[in-house]
Amino acid sequence: ELKELLKREEKVAYVGFEPSGKIHLGHALTIKRMKALQDAGFKIKIFIANLHAYLNGKGTLEELNEIADYNIKCFKALGLSEDTEFILGSDRMSPEYMVRVFQAATQITIQRAQRSMAQVSRDETHNVAEALYPVMQALDIDDLNANVAVGGMxxxxxxxxxxxxxxxxxxxxxxxxxxxxxxxxxxxxxxxxSKGNFIAIDDSPKEIKNKVNKSFCPTGVVEDNPVIEMAHYYIFDEHEKMLIERPEKFGGNLELTEEELNDVFSKEELHPMDLKNTVSKYLIEKFAPAREYMETH
Structure with a gap:
């Protein structure tokens, strides 16, 4: 289906984000995919889902709108082109949209709507808002004329x-x-x-270093290791090899491909702190343009 879409002259890809306190590495991964779609000829629409966040118990609309302004600035800092369209959910509310929401709601059972929200919902108690959220999100895709919907797993x-x-x-x-x-x-x-377990795209070099140094990184464990994961998504996406600088008494410098890194780390031939120092250095460099944008705009 995507291959067929690529042949079209006009095509739209969208992603929706609930307004978030900080834009972090997880968001940046999604924006990286939006930039790739942009390079492939898609018009990009970033949907700031303030009403959805309200339904999900994330705060008052006033609070969420304030966060939304900051989020849009962060997304721009990550390098999307100037023709990217940023849309606030509450600005799209129209009688026609709501009629379509009602039409869609007649096609979906409460159980099906709740099941689709299982990994998204913040509330442990089930309310009507939880069933309304996925119906609205489905209709957002059509309302934005989007051919591609991007989101987290x-x-x-x-x-x-x-x-x-x-x-x-x-x-x-x-x-x-x-x-x-x-x-x-x-x-x-x-x-x-909300969990405080993030690295924000506008964190200072000192904050990045401190957060990486405190990160969970068990010796010899590659799978589900956040620091190894950071290297995978934010170093090896652009670098064939990663340079690990360490004193001669600890084995000297290493220049490793991703496969080699996983191998030496799993064999406990690389100390977690040497890995953390290296990942910090690359992350600080990678997000320098975003920090500069946030400081100057």
Missing amino acids: EQRKIHMLAREVLPKLGLEVPVCIHIPLIHGTDGSDKMSS
Whole structure:
């Protein structure tokens, strides 16, 4: 389906974000995919889902709108081109949109809506808002004229709901692209500003170094290791080899491919602190343009 879309003259890819306290490495991974789609000829729309965040218990609309302004600045700092369109969810509310939401709601059971929200919902108690959220998200895709919907892996069930229900309303089925969720610095399943286990794109060099140094990084363990993961997504995406600088008494410098890094680390031939120091250095350099943008705009 995506290959067919690429042949079109005009095509739109969108991603939605609930307003978040800080934009971190997890968000940056998604924006990197949006930039790739932009390079492939897609018009990019970034949807700031303030109403969805409200339904998900993330704060008052006033608070969320303030955070949204900061988030948009962060997304621009990550290098999307100037023709990227930023859209606030509450600005799209129209009688026509709500009628389509009601139409879609007649096609979806409460159980199906709740199931699609399993990895997204913040509330442990189930309320009507939890069922409304995925219905609105499905209709957002059509409302934004999007051909491609991008999201984290936790969005898969909502996107599959959209692929089921939109054709029933005579609307185009979107292609869905899902981005891996990166581990928090504490080793938990998901980096999150609410959990405090994140590295923000506008953190100072000192903050990045401190956060990486405190990160969960068990000796000899490669799988589900946040620091190894940072190297995978933010160093080896652009560098064939990673330079690890260390004193001669500790074995001297190493220049490693990703495969070699995983090998020496799993054999406990590389100390976690040497890995952390290296990853910090690369992250500080990688996000220098974003920090500069945030300071000057």
